[in-house]
Amino acid sequence: MKSNVTQLTDNLVLMGGGHSHAIVLKLWGMNPIPGVRLTLIGDRTHTPYSGMLPGQVAGFYRFEETHIDLRCLTQFAQANFYHDTVIDLDLENKQVVCQEHPPIAFDYLSIDIGSIPQKSNISGASDCAIPAKPVGQFLIAWEKVKNTIKHHRKQHHTLTIIGGGAGGVELAFNMRTCLLNILEDANHLTINLIHKGDNLLTGHNYWASQKVQSLLLKNGTNLYFNETVTDITHNSSHHYTITCDSGQKIESDFVFLVTQASAPQWIEKTGITTDKKGFILVNDYLQSVSHPNVFAAGDIATMQNYSRPKAGVFAVRQGQPLFDNLQSIILGNKLQSYHPQKFYLSLIGTGNKKAIASWGSLGLEASWLWTWKDHIDRKFMDRFKDFSVMESQETKNLWKTLKNELFSNNNQPKKQLKNNKFMPCNGCASKVGSSLLDRTLKRLDINQNPEILVGLASPDDGAIINISEQELLVETIDYFPSFVSDPFIFGQITTNHCLSDLWAMGAKSHSVSALITLPYGVDSVLEEILYQLLQGCLKILKQYEISLIGGHTLQGEKLGFGLSCNGFVLPNRILCKSGMQVNDKLILTKPLGTGTLLVAEMIYQAKGHWIDNAIKSMLLSNKKSSEIFLQFEASACTDITGFGLVGHLVEMMKASQVSVELDLDKIPILTGAKDTIKQGITSSLHPKNLDNQTYLNVHKNIENSPNYSLLFDPQTSGGLLASIPEENSDRCLQELIRAGYTDSQIIGKVIKKTNNITCIVNQ
Structure with missing residues (x-):
């Protein structure tokens, strides 16, 4: 049988998000080489265009107009984005050394990190x-x-x-x-x-x-x-x-x-050949004269055969030849020479929407020159805007179908997905719906041993097994496909997410086993992905002295990762979904919105700094918040994951046989999530989570609020939700904020159940 699976064969790393690399990424997205694993390492998510910087300083341009969103750009290029600062190169072992990541392997490397002002000769x-x-x-x-x-x-x-x-x-x-x-x-x-x-x-x-x-x-x-x-x-x-x-x-x-x-001083120490000022010396192919698998462009590079100033115009012009030669060296084709022009036009803005033109021996000042410069700059930046219009027709049709099926004409979510063509989500949004699980489990005849205190008969965040009079064993498992392109970050977030079930139950984590799906590829590329992933996992495990004791790996079309987690809890320290008491206050420790934001990123509708903020939230461990909840005598607790806030709250209400009042305006929301919800962007699990609307008592106007829609948004590595005795709630909230859970809020209270379990949503 003929296979359409592409194997990963080469690691190409772009170091720095300068002008040349921005153009390389754009061109790569339009004409990729199958099998090349492309990675950009950048110390910022939005890279500035130097031509518009003075205008931004004057106040003529907004930040978004002068910056290229590298997260969107790398996604368009089907590349990985590692948000980190490079501090060294190990050229002998072909590795890039960063501040946060473990060493990053490469087969081919391109460097475009710009320059810094000379200050070594100025004391202070x-x-x-x-x-x-x-x-x-x-x-x-x-x-x-x-x-x-x-x-x-x-x-x-x-x-x-x-x-x-x-x-x-x-x-x-x-x-x-x-x-x-x-x-x-x-x-x-x-x-x-x-x-x-x-x-x-x-x-x-x-x-x-x-x-x-x-x-x-x-x-x-x-x-x-x-x-x-x-x-x-x-x-x-x-x-x-x-x-x-x-x-x-x-x-x-x-x-x-x-x-x-x-140039940064560490460049010379790597052993790569530089000029007298420390800039990387390259030949006419923009290739290092000492290391043929390394290329450099922009300010960080000096061409061996040409003397040119460090100007943005050359970085822009080098983008196309750099792209051509990177692809040529990978494909084994002949490299092409780049010959920079001797004279170049310089347009200098004078702060009054006029400009001075300097070209060779000629000069001119005029207001129309500013208009021309503004037109040139905007035209350049337009190349890096609205990538959704550049997608394949198949992808555009897929998103159109998804939106038509999920939303009515007024962008309000429909309850049921009636077409099997949809854009599948990753992270915890890739779970199946709770109602499907309930129906399936009811059809099964499952025996439960007497030592299982909490299991499928009374489902909670984890199973509890009676192994001794002193301690109880807590077990849980979670797994999902990758939702970020950086396996090191993916490993950390997934580890936090999986361990969160133990912490939500007040357990002390002990050990984990890993389940990993690696994409198809040659050993050298897969080793790099697996190394980064497990290093991310171990970074979290080492913080809490948790052992990785084994696991299982397999290959598939996409990277996936999960953990089976083991922990112990004292019988009098268990936090369960049951136990909520009337008049308890409800505290949520993290903002909602990861589901809609991650989908928005897939279709180029999310800003890079929105995703940065979401990742920061997902990297925040729930361990300390669990300890604080125990300190302030929480009566019940759960973590907010794939079923959304309402889904998990309904589980708590059912287990506790109480009702709840929610204050919609108090629920913390991630930056950008309201914007994406207003555009009608939700995850593939969102419509299944809407089944829990039957438990809500909501004023009609509230249903149109983006905050209301976010109640059903599936969360990856979401926060903890706990019920706290009213007299302890304010002090508990203050302690959470001091501990770093700065988005924590009291979002409602527990009330007595009347006829049916109900969640009353107030604004």
Whole structure:
């Protein structure tokens, strides 16, 4: 029989999310090589486009307009995204060393990590100055500067920029534009620009240099020429003193460093050949001259046969040839030479929606140049927006079918899925519905041994077996397909999720066995995936002194992972779903929304920072919250997973024979989840969870609220839900928040059951 399964054969790692790699990922998504496992390692989820940075500083652009969402881009490229910072390379063993991940193996490596301002020759620069690169860190610092000035509008503020190249000049223009819109009086702002040469815009023509000098002087910028900064100190009046080699001293509230580009110092120590400044030396193929399986582009690279400045235009132009040569070396084809142009057009924004053009010996200033620059920049960024329109027709049709089947015309969820064509979800949303399980189990004749205290006859988060008078054995199992592309993170989240059943019952975890499905591939690639996955698992297990004692592996079309977990609990310390008492308060420790967000990510409708936040929540262990609930005498507890908040709450109400009042507005929600729900995006398990609506007493208007829909959203590594005696609830909530469960909320209370078990939902 002919098989359509593709085996993974090569590990291609892209290090850094610079302009060149953004283009490589876009092109790869349009023309991938089957069998290549592509991974991007980036220290930020959203990578900035340098051409629009000055405009963002001025306030002309929003963050989303100037940044490429790497999570969306890597998904389009069918690549893995590892959110981490690279600190070293082991070229002998072909491994990338990161701050958080275990060493990451590669067969081929491409490096595009940019550059940083030169500051080693300025004493105190590391502590006192704000570097313009990395851009992400600069923008965070710039927001803090703006906020400080907003809170002191009536005071005078001095900003000093060290470096009079194009970057420093553009910041001087655009910072002034931004801050004059904040301050009450223009006289409250002074901007200094220090340059070591006698003309600004080093490398540009004389006319452009004189023009920016004239404009800066005209708007009140103080220019210091032929000055080399040697020292920056923080004085007692909370200002900085900048000292130059001439003896010139300049006082400033904020100092920005836009000096010559330099490479991270660790690059030279890896053994890769570099130029005199520490940049990776590459040939005409953008290939390392010392390591043929390593490529480099953008600011971090220096072409052996061409002398060109570190400018974003070259990083953009290198994207296509880098993509071509990465594919060629993998396929065994001949590499193609890249010849950078000698002259390039530079458009320098002057902060007033005008721009200066510099090209060779020519120069021009005009407002239409800004319009042109804005058009060029937006056109470039449009290449990385709305990936859903670039999907295959099959995928688009699949999502259209899913949406039509799940939602009515007003985007309200339907109760039943009537078509078997749907987009299957991963994580805990891949479970089958609770009603299906109930119906199936009722048809079976299952014997239960007398030592089983909690099992299928009285289902809970785990089974409890009586093994001695002193301790009871607690067992549970969970497993699901991967929902994040990083197996190290997947391993951590899944381990937290599986252990959560034990912690929800107040048990002490003891040991686990693993069940793993690996995708088809050659041993070297599968070893890397398995290594990352198990390292993620062990990271959590080691924190709590839990042993991995065995497991089972098999191969399939997709990575999957689960654990069978064993623990022990004292008979008087058991937390069960039963036991809720009237007047108890209900506390939820984590926000809802992982189900809708993970589906939204699959169809390019989620922002990268939404997923970052969801992952952060899923990585938060429930162990400490379980201990706190025991401390404050919780009467019942469960963890919120695939059946959603309402599904698991109904289980508690049935087991306790009580009703509940929920305060819908108090339920914590993950950032972005309301947005995705409003778009009608829910998981494949969501409509099955809607069966529990029969237990709800809801005002008609509430049903239209996104918060209401999220009550049925399946959670992966969700929080704990516990009923706490009313007199202990406030102190319990405060302790949870102090312990790091900052989204914890009292979301309702337990009330007496009348005729039927009911959950009353109030707004």
